[in-house]
Structures are given as structure tokens and as C-alpha cells.
């Protein structure tokens with residue numbers, strides 16, 4: 001991908017288009033799951049609320065900072081913002097979301 005300078009408005013427009021596309025994908029996926037599993041919208045709302053509250057705040061978003069975890073190789077604690085272990089270089093295992 002080649003970097004191309006853009007004005008702020010072009011970037012915002014592209015981000016808005018991408019957000020709309022991702023929202024459409026989410027809605028389509030939810031319809032498939034709902035149909036296949038016999039779920040209702042309230043089931044999705046309950047799960048969204050549970051995830052939202054995991055960081056202690058009901059603010060319509062999920063805390064994206066990873067919690068401190070022990071390194072898989074050396075066992076030392078990795079801070080949430082480190083991608084690799086500072087002591088042994090092991091790559092941090094990330095959750096899918």
C-alpha cells in the first residue's frame with residue numbers, strides 16, 4: 001500500500017465509508033447468527049452490555065488496553081501496552097478482540 005497525502009476531509013470521508021461498510025458487515029453477520037441460532041436482538045444487547053461493563057464503565061465501548069499477563073516463555077509480567085517481552089523477546093499472545 002502506497003502512502004498518498006490527503007486532505008483531512010478526504011481522510012474523514014474514507015473513514016466514514018469504511019465504518020459504514022464494517023457496520024453493514026456486522027449487521028449481516030448478526031442476522032445470519034440470529035437466524036441460525038434462534039436468537040433475538042435482546043441477546044446481542046445483553047452481550048454488548050456485559051462486554052462494555054468489563055472495564056467498569058458503561059460508555060458504549062470496550063477497553064482496548066490488554067491487561068498485564070505473564071510472558072509465555074519466561075513468566076515475567078508484560079505490561080498491557082508491550083507487544084513483546086522486554087526480558088526474553090517473546091511475542092505477546094493477543095486475544096482476537
Ligand SMILES: [Zn+2]
Nearest residue numbers: 071074085088
Ligand atoms: Zn519473556
